[in-house]
Amino acid sequence: MGKNISKVNTTFQFCDGGSCRKANSEIAIREARAYLRNNGFWDTTHTIKTRCNGRCEDAPTWIAQPGNYWYKNLTPDKAVSILKSHLEEDQPVEEYLLYKEGWSELATENEKTIAPIVFKDKIDPELGEALVARSFASDQHLYPLFKYLFQEPKPIVVQQYDTATIEVKSPHQVDYTDDYEVKITGDELQLQLTIAGIPKDISEEIADRKVSVAEVIWLKKSTIFTKAIRLKNKKGKHLVTFWIKEEDITTWEHILTIYLGMSPNDIRISEEV
Template identity: 45%
Template sequence: MGKNIANTTHTFFFCDGGSCQKAGGEKVIRAARAYLRNNDNWNDTHTIKTRCNGRCEDAPTCIVHPGEFWYKELTPEKITHIVKGHIQNECPLETELLYREGWEEQVSNKEIAPIKPKPFEFKSDEELGDCLITRGFSSDQYLYPLFLFLLEKPEGVTLQLPNKPHLAFKDINAVNYSKEFTLELQTKTDCLEFFIAAVPKENKELQQLKISSTEYFYQKETTKTGIRFKNKFGKTLGRIEFDSINTEAWQYCTKIQLQRLTLDLSQL
């Protein structure tokens, strides 16, 4: 039988992402749940395991509502005091807080600067010729939104796959990402697969198929822009080309995927 959430006074969101798991997050969750059970607070509180909450450097983490309290670097001992304090409506453990509602800044002991794409640089590429090129991000958190946007804005966008005819993006009817590793592009007659999620290291076949490098480029000879996908071994898995530097899809790439990176054509 499910818990009656109408009776819930506090909710504890425990990150269960990879970094928090490695840092002992499961022991933290177990300690919190044991305390709640043994102190007769099980039915008026709620604990939830979440996916990564984006603060891997502060692992393990927990968010407490109401009040939006973010706790960092937790241990079983710390979480017991934190849970007890919130249930008894006492002041939170400020020394263990990463952030709380009303603060202007977060407080992290292990802050890592955000990773940003490097500027476009000139390169004489064997496949692309003279070009300006940079590397973007290749996780599914970037690639899935990219393909969704291209589905919505397909004008002037072409997909090129090895040993297949060029495909206008306007002929793609759907983008599905429901399988464990695989993004599917569906046309009237075909289903094209891209492997965009982390795959097992021991699976050499999937390692060959997974997109591990995403490069954005401007070709000097054709004046076209595009994206090239490669596996970890440097083999090209496919390319997307835009027929103009002014294509709405390319503008999206530089603004969202490359975090407002600009092309300096004077380098050519």
């Protein structure tokens, strides 16, 4: 029988991502759930294991609702203290907080600074002189990008491996229901790529299709297609390139803004030689 959530007034979201598991999040979760059962709070409190909450540097993390309280560096002792404070006193434990509403900064000493993506001047062995930006190769970035490019087709040309180019003219289905692979299928194109993290014992065929390198390319020479997204595996093998027409400003600005986090009016180009 499922839980009667009509009785629930407090919810704790326990991060169960990789970094939190490595930081022994499961031990704190076990202690928390044991406390709830033994102290009569099980029916009125709901606990949820989530995927990564995006604060790996502060692992393990929890989120308490209502109130949107974020907790950091959880241990079994901290876990029980937090539960007692919320459920018996209706108060957060300030010293364990990472963030609460109204704060302008996070309470962390572990903040990681991520360098913004920039274009660098390169002599590409395949394409010649170009500006190249090393971009995101995770499924969180690639899957939305594929949906944008193919569900309502943009004027792009696709080159798989070292085959001839294919012009995409009709909508394609973008299917990411597999654990690891996305499939793009339609009248013009049949493309299968591995975009999720894969275990070491995965088949060689799936591993060979794993996107590990993603580059946004801006050619300096004048041609019909001057921009592209090129995907490679970890061995440097070319998997696919999506070519964008010079006049397709809408698609280019989407890639700059959504995929690279740049303003089209302020494109970041490195001055390093």
